[in-house]
Amino acid sequence: MDTQLADFIRDTRAGQQAEAILRKCVHCGFCTATCPTYQLLGDELDGPRGRIYLIKQLLEGKAVTEKTRTHLDRCLTCRSCETTCPSGVEYSRLLDIGRQIVEQRLPRPLREAVPRKLLREVLPRPAVFGALVRVGRALRPLLPSALADKLPPEPSGKAGEWPAKTVHPRRMLALAGCAQPALAPNINSATARVLDRIGISLFEEKKAGCCGAVRFHLNDQAAALDDMRRNIDAWWPHVEAGIEAIVVTASGCGVQVRDYAHLLADDPVYAAKAERVSGLSRDPSEVLAAERDTLFHLLRQSAVPQGKLAFHSPCTLQHGLKIKGVIEELLTVAGFELTPVADAHLCCGSAGTYSLLQPELSQKLRNNKLVALNAGSPRQVATANIGCLCHLQAGSLLAVRHWIELIDEVLE
Structure with missing residues (x-):
């Protein structure tokens, strides 16, 4: 795709990246076939190819309009189009550039700006968000159903208990994150168990926090980069001490941490450290797959038939981290009968804060996903991302769990 970038961006790193991405696009339209919003709305401008044209116009100096922002806002950033694209177009990186230009040049009305501001300030702060979650659970009967449904039930029993203080020679660090500790503390503790x-010790560094995804995807990219630098500073002593990996149990956060190297590439202080941290980032499925002989032996000793299970593969897992089939194999060895899920490549509609900012589209996507997940009559649903878990659970009569919790229970 030929383009003539405007003066304001032509000689910048963002402009150079955008031009390289645009030149890869051959207008084939394969991406529209796997785009969730195009499937729902049937509008070319609500598919990747149409959004690429809109961003191209911005980069060439055309006026920024409400129409452009609306179509870019509707994108889930699910990256399904990247998996489909035969030309390797890095659509999500181009979208980040386009959204930042729109945010800078077209102030939002208060009805849009205020919710985004609240989300940017509350979600990335675990102490504040955790307190609000506790208040929300206490007042659940008084909350609007749309908000009450977002709150998982209070953890009970051993949920959140880490293993006894056995120190193994092999040590890994876990990202605690921002929302997950309040909503589902058992995920990281189950991973640790x-x-x-x-034979691996897992621990958290309390000085670390939000991975940066919340603010980054709400177009406060400067604050998001500060979140990333804070995490690198918190983790760096452990990196120097020789930890094997940084385990990120939410696939959405995992994609963001893997992206630190790219996003901080121009930072003279943090570029090398960011590259090292990104290289250490692991989804728990990758850690367990590398230990498959030991783990499979334990699972086969423990496993009995666990019944039917539907696995929802988050977009961040399959399109972002490019992990496919690994968790499904682990669950099968653990004794679960996985049911088929139609259109498994399509987004459930969670997409971070998307379910709050685009509720109508989000609920349609969730309804479609739940129909697909329930088609095989499973006893429960498993997933790999806290956002998908809460979003699906809000509309599901079946329990929705993180897959690592099920592996932990089988091993018990």
Whole structure:
């Protein structure tokens, strides 16, 4: 795709990246076939190819309009189009550039600006968000149903308990994150218990926090980069001490941490550290797959038939991290009968804060996904991302769990 970039961006790193991405696009339209919003709306401008044209116009100096912002806002950033694209177009990177230009040049009305401001300030702060979650659970009967449904039930029993203080020679660091500790504290502790059984100690660094995805995708990219630098500073002593990996149990956060190297590439202080941190980032499925002989032996000793299970592969797992089939194999060895899920490549509609900012589209996508997940009559649903878990659970009569919790329970 030929383009003539405007003066304001031509000689910048963002402009150079955008031009390289645009030149890869051959207008084939394969991406529209796997775009969730295009499937719902049937509008070319609500598919990747149409949005690429809109961003191209911005980069060439055309006026920024409400129409452009609306179509860019509707994108889930699910990256399904990137998986489909035969030319390797890095659509999500181009979208980040386009959205930042729109945000800078077209102030939002208060009805849009205020919710985004609140989300940017509350979600990335675990102490504040955790307190609000506790208040929300206490007042659940008084909350609007749309908000009450977002709150998982209070953890009970051993949920959140880490393994006994056995120190293994092999040590890994876990990202605590921002929303997950309040909504589902058992996910990281279950991961720690599973890794403990195969001889790996997992621990959290409390000085780290939000991975940066919340602010980044709400177009406060400067603050997001500060979140990333804070995490790198918190983790760096452990990196220097020789940790094997940084385990990120939410696939959405995993994509963001893997992106630190790219996003901080121009930072003379943090570029090398960011590259090292990105290289250490692992989804728990990658850690367990590398220990498959030991783990499979334990699972086969413990496993009994666990019944039917539907697995929802988050977009960030399959399109972002490019992990496919690994978790499904682990669950099968653990004794679960996985049911078929139609259109498994399509987004569930969670997409971080998308479910709050685009509720109508989000709920349609969730309804479609739940129909597909329930088609095989499973007993429960598993997923790999806290956002998808909460979003699906809000509309599901079946329990929705993180897959690592199920592996932990089988090993028990």
